[in-house]
Each structure stands twice: as C-alpha cells, then as structure tokens.
Amino acid sequence: MVAQVEEVTQSTTPEANDGPGDARIKVHRGDAYDLMADLPPESIDLLITSPPYWGLRSYGLDHNEEILKEWLAEDSSRVQTDVPPYEWYRKHGGVLGLEPLPEWFIGHLVEILQRGAPALKPSGSMWINIGDTYFARWSSIRHDGRQGLGDNPRSRRRTPMGGYRQEKQMLLIPARFAIAMQDLRWILRNDLIWHKPNVPPRPEKDRLRLTHEHFFHFVKRPKEGRAKYYYDFEEVESGAQDVVYYDVDEAEEGAVDVVKVGARSGSDGHSATFPIDLIKPRILTSCPPGGTVLDPFCGTGRSLSVAASTGRNAIGFELTESFQQAAVKNAEAAIAQGQLTFDESNEAGE
Template sequence: MQHERITPPPKLELQGSLILEGDARLALQRIPDNSIQCVVTSPPYWSLRDYGIEGQIGLEDSVYQYINTLVSVFREVRRVLKPDGTLWLNIGDSYTSGGRTWRAPDKKNQARAMSIRPDTPEGLKPKDLIGVPWRLAFALQQDGWYLRSDIIWHKPNAMPESVKDRPTRSHEYIFLFSKSERYYYDYQAIREENGRNRRSVWHINTQPNKEAHFAVFPTTLVEPCILAGSKPGDYVLDPFLGSGTTAVVCQNLDRKYVGIELNPEYIQIAVKRLTSILTEAPQVTKVVI
C-alpha cells in the first residue's frame, strides 16, 4: 500500500494588493491566518446564472448543497479574518423552477437565459420563494459567525419583472457578520447626511457594466461596508471578486485588497478597471494547488 503525505500549500506573504485567479475554496488556503481586516463580497446566487466555467458555485443540484458549499468557503474566510474583523455579505434570493429545465432571456437582460435549472428542492413547492439569504445567514450563524445585522439594499432602478401574481422584487440583503463578539466598526465614517446613525435600509441604484453583461456590485454599496469595517492601509478581501468593484473601492479609499476570482474573463475586466486608476496593472497570481 502506498502512502503519500499531504502537506498544506504554503501561505502567501501579503505585500500589497493582489488578485488570485482560481477557486476560492483553494485560493483561500494560501492566505495567512488573521491577516484580513474586512471582507466584502457577493457570491454567485443559486440557480440564477450559468457562468459556463468548471468549478462554478451556484448550480449545485440542491440549494442545501449550495449553502453547505458557501458555509465551507466562509469557514476558511473566518480563519483569515482578524479577531476584530467583519464580513459584509450580499446575497440575493430565487424561486424554485417549477420543473422547468430552462429559463428564457429577458429583453433587458440577455444574461438571464439559462439552459440548466436545478430541480425544485426537497421540502419546497413549485413557485416557492426559496429564502436563500436567511437560510445562508442562519447556517453561517450556526457555524460560528456572529450575525450582527441584516441590511436591505433597496434598488430604486430595479429590473422589471413580467409577473402578475406577486410584487416585483426590488431589494436584496446584505448581512453584517463578525468573527468575535467585539469587533471594529467605525459608525462615524458612515453616518447619514443628517448626522444620525446609519439606518438598515440603503437606497442604492444598480450599476450596469457593458463588458460584464450584468449588473455589477455598485461602488456606492461597497463603500460604506469598507469605511465602517476597516482603516486606511488595512487588507480587505473579496473571495468572489467578479468585475473587481471591491478592489476599485479599496484603491480609492487607500485600503489594500486581496481578490479571488475563478473566471479569467472577469479578472480581465477587473484588471482593466483597476488599471484605469493605477499607474501600473495590478498583480494577478494564478492559484494551482
């Protein structure tokens, strides 16, 4: 019988901002313990988009598998987070497919089309609202995170829906989690214009991106998370970097960033966005474990 000793991958030495190309579940293993002050991210939503890339998260056979996958990702995120660090997690909801194996494109959102639709999850019915955000929030809470706040992201310019039997959805959730009971939170940095403490409903428009072909994480949504959760010079992590909005905001607010992205096309978009505000292209490292 052959025996092979499995050794963990060496940790990176963080010396400035960088982007890691690869699966978040592997790339996070390269980040040192307790090195990140704040995490701001929006993982792929379940059953809403096929990114057409091997290893993608979001098309698991069941929503329960999807949540278990994200719990394992954010368990590793908690390891790299400093004891007084915070996680700001944006997540959207979805409906059961009702047995359909496809979804037609929307005239205003061609990326909405999908040829793959997971089956209706066990315990749910066709046309049920799944409740993904709260299912995930409670699962993370049970896994050890402190669930500190639910924030409603109200979208005044929400995408129209061709539905006649329910209201059009115009909001998503942002959850504030902490690693410890006491954590860094600069409430003064995000006071409202009238000076009062920031409320839990944020009215922020979506921001389209022609290159990404979908509505990206708005900079005005990310800014208060980073301002409240970090200081200049701190490291901010986004394990699902996408088109690079978290990195762009970090660059503008004098924070260092670590971004992880599986899709090389999105990395190209992020690099292009960052290069427009930098004198040189950001460092990109491909993760192979």
Template structure:
C-alpha cells in the first residue's frame, strides 16, 4: 500500500501495480516525449515509434485500472519531426488508446498555448508553440467542476463585450428608424435599446441581441413563445446574454522556469492547478506516474489535494522532494 503525499523512486509501470483498483481521482502526467531526451533510461528512448506507443498504452491501461469510475486521466504529450515530417505522436497515442480501450472516452484535446516557446526561428517551418492535454474518462459520470475552470480569467471585467454592445447599439438604432414599426413602437424600441446598451457598458450583462419585426428571423426554441408575443405586440424583442465567458479548450501560459530547476521539461504548475480545480474535489487523490521535478505535487499542495508520484531518475526524485520541502504559497513558486 502506497502512502499519500510521497514520491516513489522507480519504474512507474511496476510501481503502479501496488495501487488498488479505482483508488485515484485524477491521473495527470507528462510522459517523456519520443526520442527527445535521455532521462537515464526509462520510457522515451525506444527505437521505433510503435515500441514507444506500446509502452505508453501499457501504462494507460494500468492508469485506467487505478482510476475511480468518476475520475479522469490527463496525458500531455509532445510531438516530434522525423525526416522533415511531423510524426503526430500525441494523436497516434490518443487514437490507439481510444481504439484499444473502447470504454475510454476522450472528452477533450485541450491545447496548451506556450506564450514563450523556444525562440528558434526555422527557415522552412513555423515554431511549434502548442501541445495537447488529452482528457480521458472511464464513464459519463465523471466529476466535472466547470465553474472552477479558468475562474481567475473570468474575474476580468467584460470590457470587450461592452464595446460590442456600443457598436451593436448604433446599428440597431438605424434598423429601428428604417423598420415598419409604428412611431410609438419605434420610440419604445429606442428607449429599451438605450437601457440595454447601458447595462452592457456597465458590465451587468455580457452582451445582447435585438430582433425587429420584418427585419430579423423570428426566434424559435425554448423561450421563443414569449419573444414571439413581444415581437407581435411591440415590434421588437431584446435578448440579454448573461453568464461567464465561454470555457474554451485552450490554456495559455508561459513555459515554466523557476529558480534552481534541474529538470529540462517542466510543465507549468498553473496549468496543473486548472485541471485540479476542474477534475477533482478538495482532498482528492492525484497520481503522476512521471513526476519529474514535482510540478504536479506542488500544484496538489497548493490546492489541498493529496498526491502520489513515481519517478525513475533518483536525482529528479531528490530535487522534487527538495522543491516540495522548500515551497511556500508564494506566487514565485507557481
């Protein structure tokens, strides 16, 4: 039985056998990329891509076994060029995983946009600056706290929407003037339009749409009945758009660097924190089979989740332990 909040030094394929079935809330990890670096043995240095994918498939099979029915598995993989051609390694892995384990569902391929990719301009191709994070689940009843995801970004004022509101407003005034509404209806439409523009400018609503009889298609769907009555009676209807900005499948952060890092391929703690909020409850248990410098463990400690980590290279195990011991909740560690 493995003790929580420990990093175990050894081969993840062997160590994961010690974990009971359905005991983990989230597996989140970044396996070594194919033929990218020599970490001193381990996964990544196989002679062929198929051999590499076979080993990852063996590991994800074990991850599926240890993950709870409402848990998630998140794999971040990088790509590679061979003979001037992109191998599409991450997608080959995702296709094989979903084909081989038909009950595995791929919820999203979330794109990590690196704000500061390695500044090396190629003459004949563009700089790669994205990597996928594949979010897999075992059942449709996976834990999912969508409101927690990118909550920090959501606190930004709805400035851009206010601008849209102003522009839309101008166009609608012209449309009202040129419509076949009665003078009384036009006056009411202008008053209501002015009101909703002010609401958008004050950030009380995210935006709005106006429909004017004879100019726009009639509304249909859930609330269409009420709107059709307004159109018939007043000659117009205004649809207010409330709620948060869309939660999109993109996370943009800089590549992680922190003082004294001894690991060449660290993923950002901030990014892991987003997944912890989205996919685990406070106190949940998170496994990273390729713990590297300990980023997943740092994110767990900062957000009150338990972790288990495996790492083959003893130097990285030691470094991750030091990083965890010395950490405070200061933002420079993020």
C-alpha cells in the first residue's frame, strides 16, 4: 500500500483515518500551525514529536534577524518579552526555533501544540521530546547539525541579555515549556529522562557534559474528575516500570522514569532523528493498535515508520520539502515491507 501524500504550503484538511487495521501513512508538507487546526476533531490517539529546539540550528531556512526590532517598533508600549502571535512572527520572516528570545520560542511552541488539542481524543496522549540550551550573548547557529559540532556552516547572532538570560546560564527551557502547558490545563504524567550515554566530548572545563533530554507525557485534563487515557503498561520497555520494591537488592536496574538510549546518527540529511528504541515504547503504550499517531514536526518520518510497522495509522507534517520527501519514501517502504526501513541494530552512534 502506498503512502498517501498531500503537498501544501499553508493548509490542508487531512482525511480522518479509516479505522482499525488501516495502516496508511499521510505526509503533508506545510506549517504545523496551519495543519494542526485542520485535523478532524478527536481523530488522533497519540501526538508524538521532537520539535526544533531553541537557538541550535536553522535546517537551511531563512530567518529575519531584525524581527525583534520590528516587533518593538510597531508599538512603543511593548517590551522584549511580550510574545507576538505565531502568525505575526511567521509573516515577518520568523522560524520556529530561531526566535530572538526563549520566551518567544516557548510561547510559539505551546501555541502550535494547542492548535491540535481539539484533534486529540479524550483518551489520547501527547509525548514531547525537548532539550535544553545554554545561553550565550553571541550564539552559534548551525545551518545543519548540532551546535558546536561537525564542520557544517554556521552563523553568529546576538541574543539580548536580561533576567535569567545570562552568560553560561542553563535556560531550563524544558521546565518552562512544561509549566506553560500545565497553565493551559494539560496534565503532566511523566517527565521521562532520555539518558544519552554516547554524547561527544565538549570543550567546556567548568561544567559537566549535558547527556540527557526530557520527554514529557501530557494528557488532557477532564472537565471533572481524574484524567483517564489509553495506556498499555505491558508495552513499557523492560526495567522502566514504576515498581515498589521492599528489598533494594531486588530492584531492577532502570526501574524508574529514566531510559538509557544512545544518540543515533541522522538520516536523509536530517541531523536530529528519533532513536527507534526510544519512541517505539511510547507508541506501543500510548496508541492502541489501529489507532492514529501524529507527528507535527516529522522530519524524515522515523516516528511515522515506527507507527506503521506496529500496526498504527500515522500522519506527519513537515515544512522542509526535502525532509517531507524523505518521510514519504520511508513511509512507503515501511508499509510495503511491513517493517522499518531503519536498521535498529546498525544505527551508528554520534
């Protein structure tokens, strides 16, 4: 079965899934802000994604470096930390992840995800992977690849200081994002720590290496009572169950909300792809067989392929044409072969 694809630049209306057993994948090209709002109500079982992180890479997209000045010039009463609506930001040349301030980035990411809230079923879940950033007044933006690593082209930009934005400061962007989501009535069920044991050495000699990222599990807050949602506890990876042990010596290694998964090399020109063994348990636990998985920042489609290989339907949104085409290719192969196109055992560490 061939993956169904709609290529758009602004908005589209993805069809609802056709029910259990229909393992179609649809990859739409466009901005998640537009596409999320057009999803049918209560059509998604699981939203899982790794959005662009703040101030690390441009993915080859052009960004207006004067956008903060333009925002302030429109109204003399504004201050830097007043967050413009995402539509204004995009119209004036802004790109998600390249906001001049982390406050803007958090506001825009929450705004985009909130646009998809009506499409998530009451029994649905949202898993968001997000990493932190250290502040530098003059930051290094990779056109591709991770900040400060590799020989990819990069540019420098000046970021305003103030408040918690101080040199060498860990900005706590994941925590600030999670709190912003809670303020919008989302229930945070887990802050899963993704421990990356193979993070390359860094030149800094005055701090420890940053070897973890956060994977937040959100569910909808009901109008009354406690949150109820689909969760297959039997599909949690071995050793990750939250179990009470009366004898510490019997405790299984990893029986906490920390998962040890090595960072993987990218694919199809994308430098930041999901490790399969990190996301597969999230999909198996939080989306029923035959359900629908959405990745609004799908990149080359790794989450879509994993979803299809496990008998789920999948929808992906991707702004960059080359990545969207790669996602289509990988999705088609996953459906045709009934298995992943990525070799889990041979994924090279970074």
